[in-house]
Amino acid sequence: MALLEIKDLCASIKGKQILTGVNLKINKGEVHAIMGPNGNGKSTLASIIAGKDIFEVTKGEIIYQGQNLFDLSVEARAAEGIFLGFQYPVEIPGVSIKNFMMTAINEQRKYKGLDPINAIEFMKLMQQRQKVVEMTSDLANRSVNEGFSGGEKKKNEIFQMAMLNPTLSILDETDSGLDIDALRIVANGVNALRSKDNAIVVITHYQRLLDYIVPDVVHVLYEGKIVKSGTKELALELEEKGYEWIGKELKNT
Ligand SMILES: Nc1ncnc2c1ncn2[C@@H]1O[C@H](COP(=O)(O)OP(=O)(O)O)[C@@H](O)[C@H]1O
Ligand SMILES: [Mg+2]
Known part of the structure; x- marks a missing residue:
């Protein structure tokens, strides 16, 4: 049985259709990359899996570990091992990373x-996982994301992932702000945490992250659906030919 199976998922926001029939199957032990031009629904897909309710699912289903995902609350999804790396991490003044993680772990327990x-x-x-992201104790004692640099926010995000040991991680990487340090932090973390018991989905606009994280499968999300899947070579081909190539190819078939 697949860890996650998405069947013909259609979704809209404020009456505008964003996802137009996503099909995707992810097994434990796999790392998937989802690529695609901006504004084509990558973050929407991640948000729906995580349970953000601003999107309206109009068709299709998502099966996670044999359960209908839409029957699970946001809290239940997290407790059942789904982790979404925040695209725009929030600041939580007065709450240290350490205390934040303690609370998160205990909520799941x-x-x-x-x-x-x-x-x-x-x-x-804490000590063991801090090593994974090269996080200093000084950072762990600071308030969540308050005055953090881009790299520190990334460290915190991957640290959260390492602490919670999720079964399904979805890392939605913004196209901007991922400098070489942040790339390395994300990649090292993902590579250290990938195992036969979990699956990781990396959403990215650019191929370069995939130089560091070698995915088992690469998908292209285009105009609200996955139009092409392949091996890591597909990411290189996209880099070379650009996303317009996908559009042209689709027209010709
Ligand atoms: N809160 C929102 N309100 C209105 N439109 C939105 C909202 N969030 C996303 N969209 C629209 O949904 C489409 C897909 O966005 P998104 O999933 O963020 O794309 P991607 O992550 O692939 O760049 C875009 O046209 C975007 O403008
Ligand atoms: Mg996005």
Whole structure:
């Protein structure tokens, strides 16, 4: 059984149709890249999986671990192992990364009927995961995203992912602001966390991130649906020929 299966997903916002029939199947152990021109629905797809309710699903279904995803609340989705890296991370003044993570982990444990995490266990986990993203204790003690540089925000995002150990991670990378340091942080984190027990979806406009994270499958999301899937070579082909090539190809078939 696939970890995630999306069938003919159509969705709109304020009466405007954005997704026009997305089909996608993701198995555990896989890293998928979703590429495509700006404004074609990549972030919309991520938001719908994570459970943001500003979009209206008009058709289709999403099956996650055998369950209808739309039957699960946002909290339930997170507790069931879905993680969405924030495209625009929010600032939470007065709450340290450390305390924020403690709360997030305990919310998930509560959902599963478990006791709060023991303080020593938590500190061990923190230290271990901080290494993955090369995060200093100084940063972990600062308020979430307050005055963070782009690179620090990325570190925090991947650190959250590492702490929560999600089964399905969706990292929606904005097209701007990913400098070489941020790219390296995201890539190192993803590469350290990829395993046979999880799946990771990296959404990106540019091919360069995929020089660092080698995906098993590359998809092109174009005009609201996945129009092409292939191996990592597809990303290189896109880089070379540009997205207009996809449009022309579709017209010819
Ligand atoms: N909150 C919103 N209100 C109105 N339109 C939106 C909103 N969010 C996204 N859209 C529209 O949905 C389309 C797809 O956007 P998006 O999913 O962000 O594309 P991508 O991530 O591929 O760049 C765009 O035309 C965008 O303007
Ligand atoms: Mg986007």
